[in-house]
Amino acid sequence: MKKKIIITVIGLVFIVSLFVVYSIFKKEEDTSLTKIRLAEVTHSPFYAPLYVAIEEGYMEEEGIDIELLLTPGADKVAAAVLSGDVEVGFAGEESAIYIYAGEEEDYLVTFAGLTKRDGQFIISREEDFSWEDLEGQEVLVGRQGGMPALNFINALENAGIDPAKVNLNYSVEFASLSGSFIGGVGDYVNLFEPNATLLEQEGYGHVVASIGRLSGEMPYTAFYTKKSYLEENKDLLERFSRAINKGLEYVQTHTARETAEVILPQFTDSSLDELEMFVARYKESDSWLSSTYIPEEYFKNLEDLMIENDLLEDNVPYDDLIYNFSNE
DSSP states (O other), X not given: OHHHHHHHHHHHHHXXXXXXXXXXXXXXXXXTSEEEEEEEXXXXXGGHHHHHHHHTXXXXXXXXXXXXXXXOSHHHXXXXXXXXXXXXXXXXXXXXXXXXXXXXXXXXXXXXXXXXXXXXXXXXXXXXXXXXXXXXXXXXXXXXXXXXXXXXXXXXXXXXXXXXXXXXXXXXXXXXXXXXXXXXXXXXXXXXXXXXXXXXXXXXOEEEEESHHHHOOSOOEEEEEEHHHHXXXXXXXXXXXXXXXXXXXXXXXXXXXXXXXXXXXXXXXXXXXXXXXXXXHHHHTTOBOSSSOOOHXXXXXXXXXXXXXXXXXXXXXXXXXXXXXXXX
């Protein structure tokens, strides 16, 4: 009996020892990862390839530990990168263009793209909708000069609607759009998923149209960093870009359901069925780039839109603001 007890104790000690050694090894392994603080402009299934890269371990495979920091507003994301609060910003490319046009010496360089068209949906207080209904109505569009507002204007023009005939409300902060609409402000509001569907489910409006289907192709949301950080960390950012490329490939080659299952931990307030629907909408809208490569044509489309809306005086150099690690 004593012998059995001794053997049992020895076995337990052995198991505990293995666990301790594993924990120490795991800790050392984890500390070998390089942390990148990433400021994201919003948290949405629209950015599914990013979350796939995190949840599938592609970032860890490249030796990177990502810390996501929600930072509503592209201007605020740019400010966080410039101040050094984060290493990488994830927002609309227009914010990097504004910084460059302002003659910032250590300007923002975009090194990887993700989305190529707008990911917003129009929410109406009425169920019936046509683009002509927007004339004379108040629409909450976010910050003036931001990608959401610019693409909505572009969608209006492509739908044959004069933007001057629509009351564009730029006064509501990006993070407050849903709350303001629920509070009675505006006839329409433009929102990303999951906010668009959540608002509809709560009975405050109806999802009536996709802006992305009309807004055209451009570097809608991309990853940028300070010029100095890029120059000093090209290997790290190339590994980051490789991980994102794997995420982009995954969403292109897997079903919306499979993608939803992977990124579900990022969206604990949504069910798997809801998340599948969100991903399917973006997949059907051809929202994502095929790789992190940003074509010059897409960049020019954005510049032209900004110039047409008196937000930029002249073209800025593609080669200065875009640094592509991947080939087209």
